[in-house]
Amino acid sequence: xxxxxxxxxxxxxxxxxxxxxxxxxxxxxxxxxxxxxxxxxxxxxxxxxxxxxxxxxxxxxxxxxxxxxxxxxxxxxxxxxxxxxxxxxxxxxxxxxxxxxxxxxxxxxxxxxxxxxxxxxxxxxxxxxxxxxxxxxxxxxxxxxxxxxxx
Numbered sequence: 015x016x017x018x019x020x021x022x023x024x025x026x027x028x029x030x031x032x033x034x035x036x037x038x039x040x041x042x043x044x045x046x047x048x049x050x051x052x053x054x055x056x057x058x059x060x061x062x063x064x065x066x067x068x069x070x071x072x073x074x075x076x077x078x079x080x081x082x083x084x085x086x087x088x089x090x091x092x093x094x095x096x097x098x099x100x101x102x103x104x105x106x107x108x109x110x111x112x113x114x115x116x117x118x119x120x121x122x123x124x125x126x127x128x129x130x131x132x133x134x135x136x137x138x139x140x141x142x143x144x145x146x147x148x149x150x151x152x153x154x155x156x157x158x159x160x161x162x163x164x165x
Contacts, residue, residue: 016082047118048115063109064108077141096164100160110129145157
């Protein structure tokens with residue numbers, strides 16, 4: 015596990031205790047991509063699939079985590095990240111360990127976000143995340159979230 019991934023896992027488990035109970039682990043941070051995982055056993059529902067609330071948390075947290083790590087890399091550590099709005103779809107059940115994934119937004123969006131934060135002390139960024147069954151590339155969950163960074 016890379017140092018940014020390790021540091022993020024510590025932040026999540028300390029600042030959001032629910033992540034420990036869910037068994038959330040940071041898998042890796044590589045080339046601007048963050049991946050988290052959740053075990054089925056700690057998040058199972060009555061249908062023996064992953065609970066929708068746990069999947070929502072994973073989808074939100076992988077975006078929050080992506081933004082947290084990327085801001086640290088950019089030398090910005092004076093703000094607070096909150097999720098302002100989210101839209102989620104559950105096209106498939108998750109029947110194994112869940113892997114949540116967040117890619118970087120396009121560079122122009124990132125640069126606008128940073129410039130706005132530096133100028134006004136508040137900025138919004140839309141991130142797209144997915145959650146899949148471990149070993150699958152097919153998204154079982156698709157999430158679009160609007161994250162706000164404010165001083």
